[in-house]
Amino acid sequence: MEVFTTKCIIEGVEEKIRCVEYWESNIYVGTSEGNIFLYTGQDSTGQESKTGRIPDQVSFWLKRKKNLGRRKDVERLEVFQNLTKLIVLCDGMIDVLNLFTLEPTTQVPAQCRGVSAFCSEYASDLYRLCVQVKRKLYLYEFEGSFKLFKELTLPEPATAIEWYKGVICLGFKKEYKLLDVDSEEQRELFPLDDSSTPLLKLISHELLVVKDDLARFITEDGSPTRGSIMWQGVPSAVAFASPYLLALEPHNKCIEVHNVLNQTLVQTMPLPDKHLRLFNGVSRDSFVLGATTERVFVFRMMDVEDQVRRLIHLRMMREAVQLVEHTNVSLERPADLANAYVRETHAICGFTLLEDGLLEDAFLHFDLSHVDPRRIMQYFPDVLPPESDYHGDTGRLTSVYEVIQNLVAVTKASGRAPEDLTVASQIEAARNQLRLFLERRLDINVQSEVQKDVTTALVTLYVELDETTLGARRSVLLSDLLQSTDNFHADDVPPDSADHQCYHALGYVA
16 A cells, blocks of 8 residues: 655755754755755745645745854754754754744753754653763753753763653663653663664654664553564664654665554555665654755655545555544544544445445444444335435445345355355345344434334334244334334335234234
8 A cells, every 4th residue: 555655855955965854844954064954845836835734835945044164964953843943963062043044042051062962852831952962961941041950971872862751762882771860760671782773763652662673662661552563674764654654774775664553564665766864754744754965855645534545445444443543643633523533434434345245344333433324224225214305325326135146146156155155145144234233223212214214124124034033022023113112104114014913903004
């Protein structure tokens, strides 16, 4: 399944690209010459885009350039969007720039010299910054300026660091450790081989810890949150566009895309350029940026609605529902709207399976939807009451009976059909599935056209029940139903029902 597509959005950069970052429709490029280039998107009219996502822009143009005064690699850029600040690491120094003007906005802490790495945490409307200088970690809080609140000492410099829920995860040469900021306690996670390179990524509400071709998802105390991901190769970089994890594998010359919800591989993309080496993506966005030394690419995710339709087309119903539920959480949809999306997805899954002849699976989905029962009854032409005012699907529907006839014919032609397989037995099973579903949807306390149709359909289905297997049960079902409600179409009561003494006793038929 193709989830991501690739497009080159910036090319011909005059200096070698060392890092990329983005914010709204702006892309920030750090170069090998100590410069930061600000590219902004243009819409279809050629005007500067004021809003919108990066993948929606027609083109990008160089709007501004900032020289940091040091002809060294810009190693890392990070956006503090709520503060409209860009944090820059270049030549062992931290710069804090304005996102719009690229001018310095905040005094740099005195300790920020000889910096090898930094990470940040945003919680409770407070930005925190962790800066590593040799074996020291300096922790700052931003309150108009970066104020030092703690200094920690490490046994050796870490090669990878991430700050997550009050814990700093540290990747050393031979192991991963968790450092509690408050207690300053260090705890080992697991060892690394001599050939391993630590790789960490904060994704949504989890921490991704990579060991060679294995990725583990953990909480702040090191507990696993879900199953691991096994890559086909060893990634040099990873990026996250919820709910997908993208891994750049230079040796295999590809990008692997895994769904973190079930850890399955959903797509393998060839590298758009063999020199692709950078990745950048965060959970809030539906795209990832990648770069070579000269070009910037966007890896754009297919719209969620299209993904759901595609999954249902592939009969991956569980994955389709799972994706909708995840999207509800990530978009923070109100509960009523979120439930409506899930129920409608179940309904679509149900009708797809119904047309496949997988009745039992179809009704499992119908039970989890709020679908009008009459939409389902339309597939059983002799069950929907003629007097019903329902006109939901006006197009040509393939009845369940036609589906069953075709399935039985195909199964018998394959030579794998059981001896007792007949069209009649399968139709009987289908109508029983419908009957059980309508019983679950029956509400005798509600007077409505829907309930009137449901009651009438149940009368029809009860009448045809096999007396040899149910005996008096059929009459009991009919009697109980008709004693509890008169909300049904009397003219649509099947003629055969007049033979049942319960009808005569109740006085509903002559």
